[in-house]
Amino acid sequence: MNEIRQLIWNGELNVLVSIDPSFLMKGSPKEMAVLRIRVPRETYLINYMPLIWDRIQDFLSFDPLNEKEKYFWFEHNGRPIRWNYPVGVLFDGLVASNATFATPSEIHLENAITFFRVHLVMGESLPSTVIPILSSSNQAEKFWFHxxxxxxxxxxxxxxxxxxxxxxxxxxxWRSVITRNFHDFTEISNKISPSRPRHVPIIIQNHKDLGTGGISQPTIRMAGVNPTLRDIEEEVFSAKEIIDAESYVIVAQGIEIPWDTALLDLYLKFRSFDGFLYITLVPKISVTKIFP
Structure with missing residues (x-):
């Protein structure tokens, strides 16, 4: 199991961060508004804010550490995204809903690099679905610990x-997350996590709902049982929705998961660095459109 956990821990994504032009002084080189980085799936976007500010500090039209009248947040394809979800979870929730991870000229290239494209913006008011990005250096740590x-x-x-x-x-x-020290992370997380939990911490997202609040966190009791995903189908789908599970693919850590997978096994192998198991519901028609 540790081999699977380490593969997940070492997983990375190519992220292209574009900066809103209003951040920069007039006449700044265009290339300063784009930053390409390799980011672990198991981290938060805001952990890279110091790198972003450092990259463009000589061309900024304001001091971001002392800006009190503006809010900062990330968007993808014009939609706000939640930095408080692991980067890999954000990617899983968006990749099947649109093909904006490659430019039109790149889509048919065999060796094209896929980028998770995010846009850093600011405004006088904050979208209701996102937590503001603060100048505090330990904002992510406090949220993660919570x-x-x-x-x-x-x-x-x-x-x-x-x-x-x-x-x-x-x-x-926390340092194990920042320094990517799998051994230290495993050592301490195992002190917190029993081999047979009372309930499973699970968060479910539908790819279309990532920026609109359609996130559910059902309570799945484990006492004396080890249900499969099929067994908890009613909890996976909202009771208000009439949905055929066969029309959906379950994705965890970027991998398609069979419906007959035991939930506890899935949790122990695929839980994220914040302790939650994230699963994404992707309509099969969307998967077919993006991955023919």
């Missing part, structure tokens, strides 16, 4: 496991 407190409670019935970590262990835990 996620793990939720996960610990869902798994164990209390948050004692993570709250009892020493200060050094807590620092080591």
């Amino acid at each position: 996620q793990w407190k939720q996960v610990c409670f869902i798994l164990n019935g209390s948050s004692k496991g993570i709250m009892s970590l020493s200060v050094n262990e807590s620092r080591k835990f």
Whole structure:
């Protein structure tokens, strides 16, 4: 199982960050508005904000660390996206809904590089679905730790496991994410995660809902059972929706998952770096359009 976890941990995406022209002084070189980076699937976009600001600092028309009247957020294809989801989860939720990861001239090239294209923008008001990007250097760390407190409670019935970590262990835990230290991450996350949890921390997104709030977090009880995804079909799909599960593909960590997969096995192998298992529902017709 650790081999699968490490493959997921080492997974990366090509991300192209474009900067809104309003950020830059007049006459700035056009190439300053584009940044190409390799990003782990298991991280947050805002962990790269210092790199972005450093890249364009000599051409900025304002000081982002002292800007109090503007909000910053990321968009993809004109839609706000949530930085508080792992980069890989964002990608999984968008890749099947449109073909904007390659330019028209690149689509038919055999060796074309696929980029997750995001746009950093600012405005006087914030879209309702996103958390503002702050200048605080530990914003991501605080959010991530809060996620793990939720996960610990869902798994164990209390948050004692993570709250009892020493200060050094807590620092080591977050540092393992930043430095990509799989050994340290596994060592500490295993202290929090029981082999037989009471409930499974799961978040479900439909690819079309990533920017519109259509995210569900069902409570899946594990006491004495190990249900398959098929067994929890009603929890996967909203009770208000009449949907044929056979028309949908389940994607976790960029991989298509069979409906007969045991949920606990899926969680232990495919959970994300914040402790949650993210699954994305993708209509098969969308998959066919993008991957003929």
